[in-house]
Amino acid sequence: xxxxxxxxxxxxxxxxxxxxxxxxxxxxxxxxxxxxxxxxxxxxxxxxxxxxxxxxxxxxxxxxxxxxxxxxxxxxxxxxxxxxxxxxxxxxxxxxxxxxxxxxxxxxxx
Amino acid sequence: xxxxxxxxxxxxxxxxxxxxxxxxxxxxxxxxxxxxxxxxxxxxxxxxxxxxxxxxxxxxxxxxxxxxxxxxxxxxxxxxxxxxxxxxxxxxxxxxxxxxxxxxxxxxxxxxxxxxxxxxxxxxxxxxxxxxxxxxxxxxxxxxxxxxxxxxxxxxxx
Amino acid sequence: xxxxxxxxxxxxxxxxxxxxxxxxxxxxxxxxxxxxxxxxxxxxxxxxxxxxxxxxxxxxxxxxxxxxxxxxxxxxxxxxxxxxxxxxxxxxxxxxxxxxxxxxxxxxxxxxxxxxxxxxxxxxxxxxx
Numbered sequence: 001x002x003x004x005x006x007x008x009x010x011x012x013x014x015x016x017x018x019x020x021x022x023x024x025x026x027x028x029x030x031x032x033x034x035x036x037x038x039x040x041x042x043x044x045x046x047x048x049x050x051x052x053x054x055x056x057x058x059x060x061x062x063x064x065x066x067x068x069x070x071x072x073x074x075x076x077x078x079x080x081x082x083x084x085x086x087x088x089x090x091x092x093x094x095x096x097x098x099x100x101x102x103x104x105x106x107x108x109x110x
Numbered sequence: 111x112x113x114x115x116x117x118x119x120x121x122x123x124x125x126x127x128x129x130x131x132x133x134x135x136x137x138x139x140x141x142x143x144x145x146x147x148x149x150x151x152x153x154x155x156x157x158x159x160x161x162x163x164x165x166x167x168x169x170x171x172x173x174x175x176x177x178x179x180x181x182x183x184x185x186x187x188x189x190x191x192x193x194x195x196x197x198x199x200x201x202x203x204x205x206x207x208x209x210x211x212x213x214x215x216x217x218x219x220x221x222x223x224x225x226x227x228x229x230x231x232x233x234x235x236x237x238x239x240x241x242x243x244x245x246x247x248x249x250x251x252x253x254x255x256x257x258x259x260x261x262x263x264x265x266x267x268x
Numbered sequence: 269x270x271x272x273x274x275x276x277x278x279x280x281x282x283x284x285x286x287x288x289x290x291x292x293x294x295x296x297x298x299x300x301x302x303x304x305x306x307x308x309x310x311x312x313x314x315x316x317x318x319x320x321x322x323x324x325x326x327x328x329x330x331x332x333x334x335x336x337x338x339x340x341x342x343x344x345x346x347x348x349x350x351x352x353x354x355x356x357x358x359x360x361x362x363x364x365x366x367x368x369x370x371x372x373x374x375x376x377x378x379x380x381x382x383x384x385x386x387x388x389x390x391x392x393x394x395x396x397x
Binding site: 029031032097106 | 296297298299300301304317319320341366367368369371372373374375376381382
């Protein structure tokens, strides 16, 4: 399923629409950059509370399909700018991590 | 600035700097003391959250400090003081998500920029005084209300 | 949902508090950042799903009066933490599943997400979940 479809189904708001046709091949929930670096798989959609600038670099390194900030948490302008430069999709979910992950899981594995 | 009211209990706790084994124990201890004194459960809960955040700030970023617990008949006060680096811009630090925390602190689950906002949300009054290079004093006032059995902080709807 | 069912659904084992397996879990919250847990609403029966195994997790669970803590990604807390939780009456569970899978499975089986109250900066009546 494409990120654009996932975003529509889960009512996610794009902050940076770098590549909406990216394929979402699963999800990963973590607030720890080191954990995502070590364990997230390419194509996974990363749900997080972490708003540090390095989130963008980690998402790019792991070739994730995008980053979703949960609980309506919004990153600062430097994060958005960096994601635009690096071509990393950034989105926001109004719901918490458990809820967003639950819905994504159900959408991908109905 | 002091408010009127009858002081029922005063206790001082020390917080070791850079000691992540013990960090957080003052808040559970404060909650135990408050429960023993018969303080309303919602006030105990809010004091626990305020204390945890204040205590973690001291433990993570300063060489150490202390927490003074003052229990009045109409309120609970928590005063956090440390000799740490201080907060250069207090208004900025009060903004949710603003953080100067290093990566190591974030990787341990701290430093998300929600510490002061959480303290603010769970207290009725929060005063911060800080001098860069000298230290920080934070005073949190949590009022004891009759309807506190069911409501949260001042963000609560009731 | 009972704590016992939570454990069965995500193949978690009890590190302590197995005698409290009949406790009711009414909602769940998943996070590694502890301030996000502290920003959560006052609600009874909330299960915390986390990959964080620092001693502060159990203290936050105690401060927030959580029903139990479920550690994911195969992370295990230290023995002193488990002992502390046992004495505080907080069940600890552990699963090798990821946080994403754990949330997905529990949500699909009907466990609702925990709600949270609004913070002072948010418009009243419209708290983010």
